[in-house]
Amino acid sequence: MSRSIDYGNLMHRAMRGLIQEVLQDVSDHGLPGAHHFFITFDTTHPAAQLADWLRERYPEEMTVVMQHWYDNLLVEDDGFHVTLNFGDQPEPLYVPYDAIKTFVDPSVEFGLRFESAEDHEDGEDPTPPEDDTPEDDHNPHDAEVVSLDSFRK
Template sequence: MAKSINYGQLMHKALRGLIAEVLAQVARDGLPGAHHFFITFDTTHPGVDMAASLRERYPGEMTVVLQNQFEDLAVMKDRFSVTLSFGSVPHPIVIPFAAIRTFADPSVNFGLKFDAHETAAGAEKDEPTQPPQPRDPAPVKPAGDGEVVSLDKFRKH
């Protein structure tokens, strides 16, 4: 039995699921409007499959853009594949969702960043995001009348 709940790891899993859902929608219906994605991933992560020439050019990290010229986008449970052109030469790339370091859609000012650190075995692992702990925890009060707050007022315009 786990000694505690790893909320950071669960959050990263959920956010990668969000990326998978967005990419599946784009694979099915195409990119709507001005949406486009910048996806940065760890090229050394297990399961990344790309041409040796690309791996040599990008030995640690690579950013791909899904905007106007991409083909064969396919989404699986734990990864996605897409064909992109580099120097007018098409190259299929397979990217596990766990290899993604950043995902951004600048058209709507949306972005996600996943932090990682090296483990003793040398494999990348998500570093859990822990909220700051209060100095004097307040007692938990039962839920009562609440207020719904729109996130729009916190966004930069």
């Protein structure tokens, strides 16, 4: 049996570790300067936790913004908890790292995109759709995005 190195999954794990490290720093010290995050995640992930009304509004994926107001940020090994404001209604969320589709910090034009092999097999356009995001003038899709699945066989 032939063995090979699965670079795609190794890179995804490393990139999720980077997100965990960044969020832990924010949890410990707050958001520095103009940094803020657009995080798109799969709301169908079995471990994702969000209010029923949010799951109904975003049945497949949701983009949240961590910028001016967030609370109760708790970073764990498999995901993070955070309370965000949706139209003056604070809502707790739990986002597993493996549910994250994109992580973007437009203040420094940094972004990560996690794609699966099915994304390209289905003939989908690899550019993310425009998402409803809470009040922010920045476009998360202007950031440099690192996509590694094009190297995966």
